[in-house]
Amino acid sequence: MRSVSRGLQPIYAPLLHPKHSTRIALSCTSPQPAWTRSFHATASYRALDLSYSLHDNQGKAKGAPILILHGLFGSKKNNRSVSNAFARTLSRPVYAIDLRNHGDSSHDKDHTYTALAEDVEAFLHKHNLKDATLIGHSMGAKTVMTMALRDPSCCADIIAVDNAPVDAALASDFPRYVEGMRKAEEAMPMSQKDADAIMEPYAKDLPVRQFLLTNLVREPGKPLRFRVPVKILADALDDMADFPFKNPDEARFCKRALFIRGTKSHYVSDETLPIIGRFFPRFELADVEAGHWVISENPEAFIKTVVDFLQETE
Known part of the structure; x- marks a missing residue:
């Protein structure tokens, strides 16, 4: 595992590979201009009630909540062991969620990142979850990115695992x-x-x-x-290859964000780092020795990376 660029200054979009020699100034301290998001980013869907498992270390975990979202064809069961580890180590309750059309959650013909985001936003509201950390892998990663850019107040920080805020074809x-x-x-x-x-x-x-x-x-x-x-x-x-936000000058998440990528995966290439930095100016990057299935391939390194990030002081 290799962690890169800790303690980034919040007023910059970091370009984190040695070949990059410049930084792009992005202010998060002044009010953001009003924007009109694309229809795809704001289209209203019927929010579905989501199935979930709560991991709270037998009621001992009392801190701010963590939500963990699986990838395409996954379910809350995939994240059972890491959820238990986070609840024990961080003393924070972890909600492992089944996204729409997966696991025990309801099915619906609409399956876009906006629809997925609205479901999870409704889940936060229903369960009165404040200051949450949102963790998502692959499809779940783009979902938490979409949530953060739609409404930065919905969470305290995000952790995106092996995906980037770009339109990019899924692996064949x-x-x-x-x-x-x-x-x-x-x-x-x-x-x-x-x-x-x-x-x-x-x-x-x-x-x-x-x-x-x-x-x-x-x-x-x-x-x-x-x-x-x-x-x-x-x-x-095709929708899962898409990303609903196109212009980082119109939507930005200025809180902390961790992007974890698999060293053997192509989903978060060095070429995507500048655009990540423009949407998420305070992002940090960590590489984990794994392919795309980071959590299942190298759970120990994944857990350590997440715990180190969440235990850092501001």
């Missing part, structure tokens, strides 16, 4: 995963083993396949099916 793996899930569903498998065999040509890596197959559910006497709406998520892949 994701359309293949969706195709494999469709084939598996059409085959109506009666066992996990049968579903795994169908998925193998579309997801060669066993850990990835096992991750995708955690979405299978069974009703007595019926074939296995995916609890996620595969067609809705397939149709949403």
